[in-house]
Amino acid sequence: MFDIPESVKKLFDTFPLTTYPAIPKTTSGNDEFIEEKKFYFENEKQSQISTNASFSLGVHNVVEFKGQDGKRKYIPSDPVSLGQALILCHKNKLKLPTTSSTNRSCNSIMKVSFHASPDKQLPILIEDDKQSRTIRTISSIIETVAKSNFQKHPYLDAELLVLNDFIDLKLFDLWILCLLNENIDRFDEIFDIDSKLDLSFVAKSLVINNIYSEVEHWRAFRTRNPNLFDYMELLLSTN
Amino acid sequence: MSLDHDDMLDRLASSPTGGHQDLSKSEKELQSLMQEKQELMMKQSKDFMEELFKQNSTQPIKVKNVQITNGHSFRDNFLQAQFSPLLNSKQPVSLQEFLKQLSVVENLMVGIHPVVGTITTQSIFGRRTVPDNGACISVVPIFNTLPVKKFYAKTGTNIGNGEGDGYIQFQLKNIFGGAENISFDAVTGTKTSSSYLLNYNQPVFNNADYISENSFSTNTRKWDWIQSNVKTFGFSNKIYTQFDGPVNHEFTVENYWKVLENLNSKSIDVYTQSGSHFKNSLIYNVSYDTRNNKHLPTQGKFLRFGVEYNGLFKFTTSPFIKSVFESQFVYAFPKNWYTSVILTGKSGFLFPLNKTTSVLDRFYIGGPNDVRSFTLNGLGPKDYNSSIGGDMFINGGLSFISKIPRVSSESNFKLHNFVNFGKLVPMDKSAGFVRNFKSVVGDFSLSYGFGILYNHPMARFELNFVLPLVVHDRDYVRKGLQYGIGVSFL
Structure with a gap:
């Protein structure tokens, strides 16, 4: 193989002659903008040890909800993200975020657009440690939950496995069907559509159509149910 | 730049050397x-x-x-x-x-x-x-006057600014007998996966010094530096002057819906800002240009000042005020030196009217046509390998253009020596003017290089040997050969 002559390598290694520290990547205003989108989980216990690692669950939006203890809590606005938020709470000994935080953890629920996800589906799980950041898509989260909870004893946990699949697939499909067919009153709230867009019919229509154009592809819903769409297209063409 | 297939074929067909081959000596x-x-x-x-x-x-x-x-x-x-x-x-x-x-x-x-x-x-x-x-x-x-071709269609390829694409263009000219034109362009390429542009232009009140241009466009472009796609859909209305003198103006109203789609970026700025953005802006540009050539001038001055206000409607996503200043001064040495010096400087300032600016509106600097010896948009703030852009920048360059020894001074090939510098930073609204100004002035990234350039009438080609002299940690540097094609260089 061709080797770079030592003298050339030396010359190239000499440059740059001076290196300044990195340019700061954020500002206080930007941090504030990001923090507004975050809702921190509560630690179950006051003395819970905080680690360097943290995670954020990226969801469409959050809605306020009054818990059994009378506290107002934030929950994800869609059932799929709510399911994942509850699993995360259970596994990490956390409580749902509240309006009046008393024992805030470093983990959070974060409002993001579905366009933030590489596969345009939410929720996503953003895992941070000191060195790196990993973004897990919903498929990856579901796979990890199934692997770590059911694969060790598949026969013993058969009933739970069926139940898990039922939630992940059947209830998910039902949710997509609802989105596509029902006239959902709180659609804007579910997908965090800016209320300022009410001022422009065109702008709002663009955003809503953009959501609908993606919804049918979530978890390959359209591919798994082609007859449903053929039938709907037939209905539209005959009308 | 444009390399039209049909134009090229025409040129080949009319090549004078081709006609000489069969002639006798006396002929x-x-x-x-x-x-x-x-x-x-x-x-x-x-x-x-x-x-x-x-x-x-x-x-x-x-x-x-x-x-x-x-x-x-x-x-x-x-x-x-x-x-x-x-x-x-x-x-x-x-x-x-x-x-x-x-x-x-x-x-x-x-x-x-x-x-x-x-x-x-x-x-x-x-x-x-x-x-x-x-x-x-x-x-x-x-x-x-030659008869006007009413309908015109062409296909071709574009190369420049680190990308290549193919296009098809249809034009209807002089539709109502007053220089009204409609053109439709469809483009697909390495960075632009699809782009459609419908443009209508005409002189304002029969005055050819004032042109009104209205365009509707939809496109999807790859923003590699933030590992994302940006879909754009909207229209712009522009009135610009084409006076014979050096001073010209441009007034634009832009209304665009942009969708930022994250593909692989891990930057928190990218994934919190992904989704729909509405841009409704007013832009004004004034320029003073006395250069004898836009791509490679040998004398003249160029000054441009532009200001943009984004926030015409209440539903505008990230309102801001943006201003850009650009200057170029060209001096020719005595004629027998065959050398000219080009001094270029640019600066920009983006002031958010909300808490922060959008990655779609920020400035990006660095690259073979900009601050050389850095990769495309390789300067400024980085977050997990994404160049997330900045709100203030200053960059510039000093270029010596001279003739190649033993080659005619009329040749379009020239020798090129240059020094480039630049800095791009975010603006902290809470820090005050002086601290922000200090953050962008000084401690510039700096590079030196030399090479050969070819000044084609449509664009400029450069092949340079470049070395970064001063950098910031996380700047994306390029050592060795770097090539650039385009119409505007530092």
Whole structure:
């Protein structure tokens, strides 16, 4: 193989002659903008040890909800993200975020657009440690939950496995069907559509159509149910 | 830049060398003599006209009327407006003044896009001159215009700014006889997965100095530096001037819906800002340009100041005020040095009217056409390998352009030595003006390089050997060879 002559390598290694520290990547205003989108989980216990690692669950939006203890809590606005938020709470000994935080953890629920996800589906799980950041898509989260909870004893946990699949697939499909067919009153709230867009019919229509154009592809819903769409297209063409 | 397939074929077909191959020696000699005769006649004619103009520079001239060939392509009121500089003067004018007016009209005619190859002739002192009141001469200028092609379609390829693409273009020209054009472009390429542009332009109130341009576009582009796609859909309305003088203005209203789609970025700025953005802005640009060539000037100055206000409607996603200043000064050394110096400087400032700015609106610097020896948009703030852009920047360069030894000074190939610098930072609204100003001034990233460049009429090509001298940690540097193609360089 061709080797770079030592003298050339030396010359190239000499440059740059001076290196300044990195340019700061954020500002206080930007941090504030990001923090507004975050809702921190509560630690179950006051003395819970905080680690360097943290995670954020990226969801469409959050809605306020009054818990059994009378506290107002934030929950994800869609059932799929709510399911994942509850699993995360259970596994990490956390409580749902509240309006009046008393024992805030470093983990959070974060409002993001579905366009933030590489596969345009939410929720996503953003895992941070000191060195790196990993973004897990919903498929990856579901796979990890199934692997770590059911694969060790598949026969013993058969009933739970069926139940898990039922939630992940059947209830998910039902949710997509609802989105596509029902006239959902709180659609804007579910997908965090800016209320300022009410001022422009065109702008709002663009955003809503953009959501609908993606919804049918979530978890390959359209591919798994082609007859449903053929039938709907037939209905539209005959009308 | 554009490399049109059909244009290239035309050029090859009309290549003079191709025609010479089958000629005998005596035929070649005859052809050469005829060419010499033609050149001699042209020179004599030119000398005669120059002498005539010199002797009669103060001769009073009166324009009785103006004639135009192929005038049926244009509306009467449109032509009247174009010829008004010649026809409106009721008093006789000097020949010098007449020629000036003639050149204004000629420039107007050429400036109107659909008038292909306007040829202006004037029959002064010829058959059509009529003596009027003794000393005053009446003249009838005749404008020979080529017939306008109404419909035009072409395909081609574009190369430049680190990307390549293919396009198909349809044009309908001079639709209503007043230089109104519609064009439709469809492009697909390495960075632009799809782009469709519908453009309508026309002179404002028949005045070819003012052009109104309205375009509707939809496209999807890869923003590799933030590992994302950006879909854009919307329209812009622009009025710009094309005065013969150095100062020109441009006024634009833009309304766009942009969707930022994260593909692989791990930057928190990218995934919190992903989704729909509505941009509704007013933009004003003023420029002063005396350069003799836009791609590779050898003398002249260029100054541009632009300001943009985004926030015309309440639903605008990230309102801001943005300003950009650009300057270029070119000095030529004494003629026998065959060297010129180009000094370029740019700066920009983006002020958010909300808490922060959008990654779609921020400035990005660095690259083979910008601060060389850094990768495309490789300077400024980084977050998990994404260049997330900044709100303030200053960059510039000093270039020495000289002829290649033992190569004609007329050659389009030149030697190039340069120093580039630049800095891009975020703006902290809470920090105050002085601290923000200090953060962008000083501690610049700096690079040096040399190479060869080729100045094609459509664009400039550069192949340089570059080395970064001073960098910031996390700047994306490029050592060794770097090539650049484009129309605008530092």
